[in-house]
Amino acid sequence: MAFTIAVAGKGGTGKTTISALIIKYLLEKKMTPILAVDADANSNLNEVLGVKVVDSIGGVREEITKNVSSIPSGMSKDAYLELKIQEILVEASGFDLLTMGRPEGPGCYCYVNNILRRYMDILAKNYRYVIMDNEAGMEHLSRRTTYGVERLLLISDTSPRGIWAAARIRDLVKELELKVEETYLIINRVPKEGLSPILKEEIDKLNLNLLGTLPLDEQILEMDLKKRPILELPGDSCAFRAISGLIEKLNL
Ligand SMILES: Nc1ncnc2c1ncn2[C@@H]1O[C@H](COP(=O)(O)OP(=O)(O)O)[C@@H](O)[C@H]1O
Ligand SMILES: [Mg+2]
Structure with missing residues (x-):
């Protein structure tokens, strides 16, 4: 797994x-194969990875709902979905990408969450690492499957609101009784002066486990402006060097 x-x-x-x-980092250390999961409805993980998305779980769901006859006769809906999920996996060098997508209509998020939850068990067997980019909700993870998260990284900017949101997600994970081994906080886009004492106090007060910080990186801003993928970021990027240090603390 x-x-x-x-x-x-x-x-x-x-x-x-x-x-x-x-x-x-994982690609450079040859810690592959990797499954990247874009579990944010406003998907754009593919852009920073420099790959094109053909379809998403949301899209497959739409297709099946609109056209039930697209399911081959003699095949169950579940078996067909599983087949389709294999098809929408984007294969790149060292990693595959699965996109959850934006479903249309009420109740659809729930359905797409359910599908993702159900298939993570099956999918995860084929990879050494799964990296999941989530939106604030974590409902696509479940205590009811054997699938769990080894490291949950809560990301905040240098605002108290970011820290509060991180604490809320940590609490939500507890409430939902999701299987998470270790949870850490990372503060991103930290200026040269470092973290303000007020912010440090807030982190302590909320009992968040600070893994470390990432600096504001001019090279990321530049890649963004040029619409270049983050995977092409030069190795001397300060944020990349910093994340490498943080990953080493995670005991992968
Ligand atoms: N360490 C950093 N230094 C500079 N810019 C950053 C850094 N981290 C993120 N950004 C920029 O901040 C914006 C939001 O980042 P993004 O990863 O899309 O956030 P999220 O996925 O949480 O919505 C993007 O334009 C991204 O390029
Ligand atoms: Mg995002």
């Missing part, structure tokens, strides 16, 4: 960027 690292936090804090930086 794969070793899973899930990344979560408030929108815009750097979850997708950090997921890509982790994947870049």
Whole structure:
């Protein structure tokens, strides 16, 4: 079974960027094969990884709902879905990407969450690492499957709101009784002056387990402007060097 690292936090804090930086690290260390899971409805993990998405679980769901006859006769809906999920996996060098996508209509998130939850057990067997880029909700993970998360990384920016959101997700994970081995906080886009005492106090007060910080990286801003994937970030990028140090503390 794969070793899973899930990344979560408030929108815009750097979850997708950090997921890509982790994947870049694992690729360079040849810690493969990797499954990248874009579990954010506003998917854009593919962009920072530099790959094209053909379809998503949400898309497959739409197709099956609109056209039930697309399911071959004699095949169960579940078996067909499993086949389709294999088909929408984007294969790249050292990693595959699965995109959850944006489903349409009420109740669809729930359905897509259920599918992802059900198939993670099956899928994870084929990989050494799973890196999951999540939106704030964690409902696609479940205590009811054997599938669990080894490391949950909560990402915050240098705002108290970011820290509060991280604490809320940590509490939600506990409430849902999700299987998470270890949870850490990473503060992203930290200026040269370092963390403010107020922020440190807030982190302590909320009893968050700070793994470390990532600096504001001009090279990431530049890649962003040029619409270049994070995987192409030069090895001397300060954020990449910092994430490498943090990953080494995670005992993968
Ligand atoms: N360490 C960093 N230094 C500079 N820019 C960053 C850094 N981390 C993230 N960014 C930028 O911040 C923005 C939001 O990051 P993103 O990873 O998309 O956040 P999220 O996935 O949490 O919404 C992006 O434009 C990204 O390039
Ligand atoms: Mg994102």
